[in-house]
Amino acid sequence: MGMRAMVQNALRFDDVFVPDTHVLGQPGAGMEVARDAMAFARLGIGALCLGGMKRCAQLMLRYASRREVAGGRLLEHPVTLARLDDLTGAIGALEALVRALGAHDERGGAHGGLPQEACMACKCVASELLWEAADMLMQLLGGRGYLEPNLAPLLMRDARVMRILEGPTEALYVHLGAGAPDGACLTFAADVLDAPDLVRQVRAALQEAGAACPSYAAGELCAWTLLVAACGDGPAAPWARRRWSALLAQLKQGGAPAA
Ligand SMILES: Cc1cc2nc3c(=O)[nH]c(=O)nc-3n(C[C@H](O)[C@H](O)[C@H](O)COP(=O)(O)OP(=O)(O)OC[C@H]3O[C@@H](n4cnc5c(N)ncnc54)[C@H](O)[C@@H]3O)c2cc1C
Known part of the structure; x- marks a missing residue:
């Protein structure tokens, strides 16, 4: 559909010798290197x-x-x-x-x-x-x-x-949601982006919804919380808060995924 120079193939390595100088990260911990990249x-x-x-x-x-x-x-x-x-x-x-x-x-x-x-x-x-x-x-x-x-x-x-590359939205939101409410995304928003009150509201809503809240909806809300936190009091804050409030309300009403 696009990116036509980027041919899609599965690559398999079988009994390939890799000299020590060419090893990235620790042997057996390649996933960490991949995650970092x-x-x-x-x-x-x-x-x-x-x-x-x-x-x-x-x-x-x-x-x-x-x-x-x-x-x-x-x-x-x-x-x-x-x-x-x-x-x-x-x-x-x-x-x-x-x-x-x-x-x-x-x-x-x-x-x-x-x-x-x-x-x-x-x-x-x-x-x-x-x-x-x-x-x-x-x-x-x-x-x-x-x-x-x-x-x-x-x-x-x-x-x-x-929306697909480097992990589709659904899989990433599910991952973020599975780690909520204590995950790194909300912690970063509270501690580094200095939005503890915002994060407190989200954590309370997630805790109240409990297992009834689909991970996807929780992940989407966490991501939008990060966005709102980054906006601070800046000019885009009202726009971001409007969409975030709608997601929060939706989660409180049962958390049906928007997508
Ligand atoms: C142009 C292009 C370049 C690429 N380049 C690279 C590259 O350089 N390196 C590389 O490693 N990969 C590359 N990819 C692969 C790309 O990262 C994957 O296609 C992408 O991560 C989605 O994985 P998948 O295709 O296996 O989809 P699947 O895992 O089969 O998922 C299909 C759909 O199912 C849904 N889904 C998946 N998981 C979940 C879940 N947990 N919960 C709910 N719904 C879910 C999503 O809607 C998803 O789109 C490239 C792809 C394209 C199109």
Whole structure:
């Protein structure tokens, strides 16, 4: 569908000699090396999705400011403005998260380093938001969006794989949810991103829901809690809190997964 230079194959090693100088990590602990590599790839995907979302916003703004439809310029229609507003909020929130995680890692990752769970959360939220952005772009550009030369199809194909690559959203949310409420994602949000009150609310809701809460829903809420924590009091905070509150309410009503 895209990334055509990246051929998909299973690779098997059988009786391969590896000299000591070529061993990564400890023998028998290769999964740790893989997890470490995936954590950074997931943070990278977060940054990449952020760039993709900014490109969507740019293309949406350009088209809407030039296109006349019934009732006036497309950019002046409330539905267009609402979507651009939504996308602007998403970009601001994701930028806050990617920067917070990157800055923590660059500072040497106090509090035990950058947890793999934080990178997982970032990757899931980012890829889902990019997909929403690509869909908004396609819709705003109408029939022109569907045409190959107008970039939206390319962006949409590239965005689509991000929800699958380096672990699909479902598997990662289930993993995050299984570790909640004491997992590293919430602990990082409370201690490093300085949002103990927010995390207390989420932990209380998760504890109350108990076994009735599907891991997927718990994981999604943990990831969004990290996003809200990263926004702090910044401009994207109201947007992130709105979506987070809806997830929290949904979890309290039985936690049916949104996806
Ligand atoms: C272009 C491309 C490049 C890739 N590059 C690499 C690479 O360089 N290295 C590498 O190792 N891999 C690579 N992959 C593989 C990729 O990481 C996997 O395809 C991805 O992690 C999903 O695994 P899977 O395909 O085995 O899906 P499956 O495990 O079969 O999952 C299928 C679907 O089931 C659902 N699902 C899975 N687990 C759960 C769960 N626990 N709970 C609920 N639902 C679940 C999800 O919706 C998922 O999409 C690449 C894939 C693509 C498309």
